[in-house]
Amino acid sequence: MSATVSLLEELVGFDTTSSRSNLALVGRVADRFDGLGARIRLSHDDDRTKANILASFGPQVPGGIVLSGHTDVVPVADQAWSSDPFRLIERDGRLYGRGATDMKGFVAACLSAAGGLAASGLARPVHIALSYDEEVGCLGVPRLIDDLLAHEEKPALAIIGEPTGMRISDRHRGFLGFRVRFEGRAAHSSDPGAGASAIYPAADFIRFLRTIGHRTGVGVDGTTINVGRIEGGTAINIVPSACEVVWEFRPVTATDAAEVEALVRAYLMRAVPDDVRLSIARDIHVPPLSTQNEGAALAVATALGGIAPPFPMPFGTEAGFFQSAGIPAVVCGPGSIEQAHQPDEWIARAELDAADSFLARLIDWASRREA
Template sequence: MDTVDILRRLVAFDTTSRRSNLDLVHWAADYLESADARVRLTRDDTGSKATILATIGPDAPGGIVLSGHTDVVPVDDQDWASDPFVLASRDGRLHGRGAVDMKGFVAACLAAVPYWQARGLRRPIHLALSYDEEVGCLGVPLLIADMLAHGPRPALAIIGEPTQMRIGLSHRGFYGYRSVFHGRAAHSSDPSLGASAIEPAAALVAALATFGAGRGDGTTVNIGRIEGGSAINIIPERCEIVWEFRPSDGAASRAVLAVVEGLAAGLAAGVSVETVSLASVPPLNCDPDDPAVAVARELGGLLPPIAMPFGTEAGFFQQAGIPALVCGPGSIAQAHQPNEWIALAELAAAARFMRRVGDWAAAAP
C-alpha cells in the first residue's frame, strides 16, 4: 500500500482522545509484523489504549526514532463538508480528521517499511506511536521508558508534527491545571451566612489574565473553562477553573505558580482551593549545531529552522537524553479545523524523506 492508501485506513479509525485507539493499534501492528518488524505494544492502566514501538533493522545503538501520535481531536460542533472519518480528495488536498495532525506522517512511515526492509539496514529505525498526545502527552513517557528498558539507545528522534518539512528546534512547555474553589452555600439575601466560591475564582482568572497580558517574554496564559454555582439566588459553594500556561523559561513557570499560591494564601474565611496538574509537557530546545540537525538536513528537512508556537512530544525525548527535533508534512494551520487537510505534495515530500531515512540507516554508521 502507498501512503494515501494507508492514510485512508488510519483516518477511518476514530481515535478521538476520549476513545480507545486499539483498533488502529492492532491494524498497524499486524501490518508491521507482516513486514517483519519487531513490534512491542505497551498498554495504559485501563487496557483501552496502547503505544506501538516497532523496530526495523539490527538490535544496535545509534538508530533513529520516528515518532507520532495516534489520537486526534474531536469533531464535535464542527461543520464538515464530508464525513471526517472518510478520507476525501479535493483539489490536491486530502481531507479527514487527523490527515495532517498527524496520521499523514504516520502513514508515510508505514508505507516506507518495505523499502527499509529491502535496504539491509545497518542502523535501526524505530517507529514510535503514542496515545493521548492531544490531551497532555500522556502516552509518550510510557513509550520512551519501554524503549530505553528493552533496547539500545537511539541517536536521535524526529517527531513528525506538521512543519511543512521545516526543521523545528524549539517550542515552549505546556502546563495544564484544574483549580477547584470550595465555599459555603447560603441564601443570597444574606451573603454573610455563606462564602462564595465564584468570587475568588474570578479573582484568580483576573490575576492570571493580567499576568499573561503583562509579560513580553512570550509566556501565554489561557483560561479554558470555568464552571460554578447552581442558581441566581444561592451563594455558590463550588467553582472550577481549567487553565493552562506556556512559559518561556523556568523563571516564568515559577512566576505563574506564585500568582496562584499568593491568591490561595489570602482566601477569605470559609473558602478553600485545590489545584491539581492535568498536563505537563516539557519545552524543546535543540541546539542548531547538534548532529541531529545535520541528519535531518540530510534526510530532506528544510531550513531555516523554526521555533514552533505549539507543543510536541519532542521535549520528552530530549528530557530522556535522546536528541530530538520536529519535522513533518503539512501545516499546523490546518490542524484541529473542520475539513482538516494535507496536501498531496506534502505527503510526497514525506515519502521522499522516508526513503532517505532508509538510505541513512543502510549506510555505515
C-alpha cells in the same frame, strides 16, 4: 495510487477520535510491522482500551533514530464537512479526511517506509513510535518512551512528524493545564456573612493570573496564560459554595514553567481566606522543546531534506518529552497546521511525496556504517 496514499486511506478509515479506542488501528499496524520482522511492543493505558505501538528495525545498538507520531484525532462533532470525514477523498491534489494532516499523513509515510527499513541492512536502528491520546494532553507518550528506553538502546535523536510543511522546528512552548477549585460555605444571600463565597477568591485569582501573563517576549517567544473555563454557584440568591477555574499557561523553558507554577501556588497559599478550602490539580503537562543540545538532531534532519533554517512553533508537541528523556528532538513533518482540527481537513499529495523522499534518505542514513 501510491503506497503512502493507500495507507493513509486505510488509516483515515479508523475513527480514532481521542474519546474512542485506537486498538483496531493499532492491531492493523502491528500486523503490518510483524509481517516485516520488526520488534514490536505495545504499551496500554490503565483501562487497556488504547495502546502505543513501538516498532523497531535494525540492530539493538545505541545511536538510532525515532520517528514519532500519534494515532488519535480531534472530534468532527459540530463541524460542517462536505464529505465523510473518515473516508479519504482526493480533489485537485488534496487528500481530505480527519487526521490527513494531523497526523496520519506522516504515520502513513512511516508505514510505507517500513518495507524499505526491513529490506535494508541497517547499521543503526530506526524506531517507529506511535502514541495514543496526544490530542488530549500527550497522555500516551511518557509510557511509550519508558518502554523504549527499557527495551531498546537509547536513540541518538527523535523526529516528531507533526505538520510543518517539512520545515524543521527546534523549539516550541510547553503546555500546563490546571484545575483550581475553591470550596466555601453556602448561605442565604440576604445574609452573605453567614456563608463564605467561593467566587470572590476565584475572581481575585483570575485577576492575579492576568497580571503575570505575557511575562517574557512576544508570540511564541513569550510565556502566556489563559483562563479557559469558570464554573461556580447554583442560584442568584445563594452564596456560592464552590467555584472551579480551569486555566493553562505555555512556558518557553522549563525554568519559566517552574517559576510560574511557584508564583501561582505562593499566591493561592497567602491570598485564599481561611474559611475557603482550596485544591489544585495539574491535569496536563507538556514540556517545552528548547534548542539546547539539539545540534546533532538538527544536522541530521537537514541532511535528510528537512527545510532550514529552523523556526519556533506556536503549538506544543511530544518532542519535549523525548528531550526531557535525554533524546534530542526536532519537529518536521508533512502538511500544514492551518488545516489541522478544521472541517474538510486535507493534506497535499505533494507533501506526502516530500515525506516519502525524506524517509528514503533516512533509510540510506541508517544503513551507512560511518557516523
